[in-house]
Amino acid sequence: MQTVQLDKKRHNRKAFDCEVDALNDYLHSMANQHSLKDNTRTYILENSENPSDIVGYYTLTMTTIELSKLPPNLQKKHFNNHSSALIARLAVDKKYKHKKIGSWLLIDALKRVLNASDIVAFPMVIVDAKDGIAEFYEKFGFSLFLNEENKLYLPIATIRANFGG
């Protein structure tokens, strides 16, 4: 299994349905445009027997860190307005639910982020979780920003340590 960048000629975006309208709509109509403008990159997990069939996807971009919403020990380590990777979206088609595809996509995204951070340093990856999904990310070590219910972070150093780097 491997992810590839979204290709509108190859991938049947309209057939994708993860049962969350915002995530469906983004893939159907925005992801390709954002990629063409170098605002985001969307990676697709294809069905190996039918590559046009999208099993799941995630979108990566950059954002700024709100230092004041981090614990004091991390505030002291990083610059104000430092950039960070952002997993802006992550979704699995309803046909493939309960197969641990979400976990697999998350690890794939974290690997890409870790590789990128070796080239252009940034200290953490942030995720904007949809309502009720924050717990999914907390299981993998993400921590909530102070006074936030759905915005979480994971230091690059933690990813590196857990991935045996």
Added chain:
Amino acid sequence: MQTIQLNVHSNHIDFLLSMLQNLKDGIIENIIVDKPIANTSIANSTIRLTPKDSELFLEALDRPPQIYPKLKEAFEQYENSQIKI
């Protein structure tokens, strides 16, 4: 060795960290923090930091990254491609 008295503004954290390192390394003997935290019960106090305090503080800042079993396990499953579509 000498005792240095600092009036450290919150923006000068890099300077404070370098002084803590000097304290840990034995280059200076004490750091005295005067009126340490505004608007608290210790706003009019003086705190004396010792090399041991400095060591603990610096260690806390450089705590090694935590290992999360679920993250590690998911990574290993990913590497072994145990998920089939």
